[in-house]
Amino acid sequence: MFTGIVTDLGEILSSDDIPAGKRTRIRTAYDTDTFDIGASISCGGVCHTVTAKRNGPDGNWFEIESAAETLALTNVKDWKAGQRINLERSLTMGAELGGHLVLGHVDGLARVTERQDHPDSVLFRFEAPPEAAPFIAKKGSVALDGTSLTVNDVDGLLFSVFLIPHTLEVTTWSARQVGDMINLEVDMMARYAGRLAEFSRSG
Structure with missing residues (x-):
């Protein structure tokens, strides 16, 4: 669950077709050591699961995979390398709710x-x-x-x-x-x- 308050402006490093849909690598200012593989991050308003991550001297990044239904319902299918993307980490208990409750399930x-x-x-x-x-x-x-x-x-x-x-x-x-x-x-x-x-x- 999210609040709709963007906390990082990420950059798409790569977006590749895979059998299940699409795999995207996103550069981020987030310290990737502070979240686990399997964590949820809102990427352009779509809730995604982190499948890989790394902190590095050339920038931090994480990867997500988008299934066919996500590609059909959202603009994820049009993502390209170099594109900027709104990011928000999932809401934690006790955090300030500055926006409204957002599920990351695009209509x-x-x-x-x-x-x-x-x-x-x-x-x-x-x-x-x-x-x-x-x-x-x-x-x-x-x-x-x-x-x-x-x-x-x-x-x-x-x-x-x-x-x-x-x-x-x-x-x-x-x-x-x-x-x-x-x-x-x-x-x-x-x-x-x-x-x-x-x-x-x-x-």
Whole structure:
């Protein structure tokens, strides 16, 4: 489980096809001695398991493997060497919850439809996949490429968020443009509320 507060801006060193899907090596500022093989790290908003790691004089790195379902549902399939990626280590008991509870289970891809740069913020507008749109509410929370953000407004499949300069500086968002496909995870509370409503109607 995560909070959607990005704590490192990693760099993809390699991304190779393997029989099970894709293996990716990511350069990180994290001290890899402080987490074990099998640890969970949010990589671009997708929960992944660490399969290899090393601290070295030329930089620290860890490896993850992405299964076919992950490649089908997320933008992991498009990752390339040299690309920057939002990273967050898993939440520990007693840690400050600065964003909202994020599982790292992506619901689909949201497309950037508009970017407006202002002196003190940037507005992004997205088109959500139809199956995820009902769970996105004005002033609610979403995780976009692993970043916890507050929804500014909603109109059908479209929704928008404002990003402050600090978020642009410490995440991949400064490079995002119209047409980019973004990993979207809706608020899990909205997901459970929707399931309860569905069950009540069917019952």
